Amino acid sequence: MNIGLFTDTYAPQVSGVVTSIQTLRQQLTARGHRVYIFTSTDPNVPKDVLEPDVYRFPSFPFIGFKDRRLSYRGGIQAIQLAKKLQLDIVHTQTEFSLGLIGKLVARQLKIPAVHTFHTNYEDYLHYVANGKIIRPASVAVIARSFMIGMTGVIAPSKQTYDTLTKYKVSAPIEIIPTGVNVKHAESEDTSSQLRQKLGLSSDTPVVLSLGRIAFEKNIDTALSIFAEVLIKVPDAIFLIVGGGPAMAALKDHVRSLEISNNVIFTGEVDHDEVYGYYKLADVFLSASISETQGLTFIEAMTANTPVVAIRSPYLETVVIDDNIGALADDSYELLEPVVNYLMAKQAHRIIGQPSIREKVLYDIDAVTFGQRVLDCYSEALVVYHEEEDMEEATSNDLEYAKSFLTRTSFHKEGK
Known part of the structure; x- marks a missing residue:
């Protein structure tokens, strides 16, 4: 299976999301699958460094959270690349830039898209103008809007599952805790x-x-x-x-x-x-x-x-x-x-x-985690069917993008 992981956050950045993605990639690769990372550029990654199966798109830092990145273009390039790689499934790890690109790729290739909801953004609103621009009530709208059209959603915990249920996310939700390596040399x-x-x-x-x-x-x-x-x-x-x-x-x-x-x-x-x-x-x-x-x-x-x-x-x-x-x-x-x-x-x-x-x-073993996500992919491939109205889906994504882009300031840099 050829799997595309779409994320705004990736190494050398350090976070729980990065660890989760790297663990998943290792487990899927160990089972013989090919995993491709679609992510943002990072000033800490030299341009001449070769990163096998990692594709980076132009980005800038998020205001107030400048070690996190948002891509500002690359949709057409990502579609062309995904076709060349013959992706079978898209797995988005963010609700923002690369997440939208991942949805676009899945729609154009007519393949299922699965999403992992990693972060309760209500706890992070102070990073954006001290919480004066995006309010807690807006988080539910953003999350629910992004997950429209997803074949499945992964919640890393029961707490996250309850949050998504509260947000009235319509896509099927499965609880799959992120695993870690439990056997150390x-x-x-x-x-x-x-x-x-x-x-x-x-x-x-x-x-x-x-x-x-x-x-x-x-x-x-x-x-x-x-x-x-x-x-x-x-x-x-x-x-x-x-x-x-x-x-x-x-x-x-x-x-x-x-x-x-x-x-x-x-x-x-x-x-x-x-x-x-x-x-x-x-x-x-x-x-x-x-x-x-x-x-x-x-x-x-x-x-x-x-x-x-x-x-x-x-x-x-x-x-x-x-x-x-x-x-x-x-x-x-x-x-x-x-x-x-x-x-x-x-x-x-x-x-x-x-x-x-x-x-x-x-x-909590990473092996168990990898198998559960793979089972989720298999189910998504079985239940996926093309019935989405392309024009309406594109309109929904545009409205979703406006819901945070028009309210949020960004710090632009020459990268």
Whole structure:
């Protein structure tokens, strides 16, 4: 099968969406399918770099979110390319520029289009003129309008499924959690080397936050909780791995809490080192309430690092035993489990039932994820039939594009 993945976000950008797409590509390729990436240009990718089966279209950065890109042309080129590649199915990963191009390609080639709804945009509206241009009510209209004509929609979690149902999306929706690699080679565990590099002893208690350093992640709240943790575990270190727009504000917050000696900011790290950071941690802490799934949570689980996080419909399906982690109804309830896991690690005491963790790991395995998406494609190919009014469909897409392009300002650059 020849599969086209259409996304505004791709490597070298770092995000959960990129990780999901790369995981899917690896799994589909391993099963003998050919996967082509249709994405935006990126200033961090030199023009002379060869990227097999990756096709980039001219783009500019989104205002307020300038490490994310939007393409401004390429529809005709994409159609011609898709015909040459003989695509069998289109899988869009964005509701914006490349998503619209993907819909156009599917319509012109008369092949099914499947869409994954990755992001709850209501949590990100502050990036666009502090939420004064696009309102929460507009998100439902945008999402519903984009998914008109889709053969199927993938929701990464029950929480996302409920959101799409609330938005009254008409296309069939299937819940398929994004998978991660649950089987790691010993060579991937670089935790000892990283501890040495960071100046940490083998028994230094470590609390970890890993991911994009963004305001909606509520890392400032996690830091405030950690300040209380230090009362019980005074030698603990909070390791914050990643980069992003909230970095300066967080460093100011650390100084105001007077915990600078117990907090380490690493900045962005090489992806090959990520598993090592999970392994060196004694607990993974998150105060975020914006996650529809949160790949960092399940990546931590594969490293046998307990997760302490705010309760969500998705996390309730995976954090089902104390061996996996603990969920809190509010940030104040995060303190006690963090302290408990740190003290248990120091006492070499096992919390919960490891056998239950193993069952959960099967469900979040990348292999399981790949097979479920492939089954979704197979069903889409069976049920797809050409009955869409082309003129009406084109009109709907134009109206959809206007719904955000006319309300949103963009920063143009010479790329």
